[in-house]
Amino acid sequence: MTVKFQFGDSIKLIRNIRTTGTIAPSSKALIKALLKPVDFEKSHCIVEMGPGNGCVTHALLRRMRPTSQLICLELNHEFADHLRTIEDGRLHIYNACASSIRSILDELKISEVDHVISSLPLTLIDDDTVSRILASVGDNLRSGGRFLQYQYSLANYGDMKPLFSDVKLRFTFRNMPPAFLYDCVK
Numbered sequence: 157m158t159v160k161f162q163f164g165d166s167i168k169l170i171r172n173i174r175t176t177g178t179i180a181p182s183s184k185a186l187i188k189a190l191l192k193p194v195d196f197e198k199s200h201c202i203v204e205m206g207p208g209n210g211c212v213t214h215a216l217l218r219r220m221r222p223t224s225q226l227i228c229l230e231l232n233h234e235f236a237d238h239l240r241t242i243e244d245g246r247l248h249i250y251n252a253c254a255s256s257i258r259s260i261l262d263e264l265k266i267s268e269v270d271h272v273i274s275s276l277p278l279t280l281i282d283d284d285t286v287s288r289i290l291a292s293v294g295d296n297l298r299s300g301g302r303f304l305q306y307q308y309s310l311a312n313y314g315d316m317k318p319l320f321s322d323v324k325l326r327f328t329f330r331n332m333p334p335a336f337l338y339d340c341v342k
């Protein structure tokens with residue numbers, strides 16, 4: 157499956173910059189580096205937070221097993237509507253805040269997830285919501301599961317440390333702007 161990114165993706169990102177925090181979708185190099193720690197053979201259920209135009213979503217679907225599930229939580233209804241056009245039975249799209257992960261998992265009768273992949277612009281989200289999102293990621297990941305997040309600053313590094321048994325930090329120049337990658341293991 158090849159994915160073409162349209163000029164319109166950037167227009168949507170710019171128009172909603174207060175909730176997207178960027179002007180362009182993530183580069184292929186950033187996505188590859190972000191997903192590198194995931195063992196897709198052993199992943200049955202993955203949650204994606206802030207899928208936006210779907211560039212990470214498509215990369216996940218390409219790597220996932222045919223029987224795995226991908227649950228996406230996207231706040232922006234335009235992006236959510238666009239993501240619903242992806243024809244893939246493994247994909248569940250919710251137009252919802254990432255903090256509502258538990259109620260969505262309850263609806264799908266899923267007790268815990270293998271990994272959470274996040275493009276959320278944490279620095280633009282209020283502190284209380286960020287605390288709720290990170291706490292619910294910690295609560296709903298299986299033991300040994302990973303929370304993978306990229307960010308353009310180190311602003312939330314301290315928030316991750318107390319919630320996970322191991323937090324590793326990487327960096328890539330191969331994105332505009334360059335980005336930090338958090339690899340947090342429960």
Ligand SMILES: C[S@@+](CC[C@H](N)C(=O)[O-])C[C@H]1O[C@@H](n2cnc3c(N)ncnc32)[C@H](O)[C@@H]1O
Nearest residue numbers: 175176181182206207208230231232253254275
């Ligand atoms: C930086 S864009 C990422 C888009 C794409 N995943 C990428 O990597 O290029 C961040 C996305 O997070 C979404 N978002 C922001 N706050 C959110 C929240 N509280 N819950 C769910 N999605 C949110 C925005 O609407 C936007 O689509």
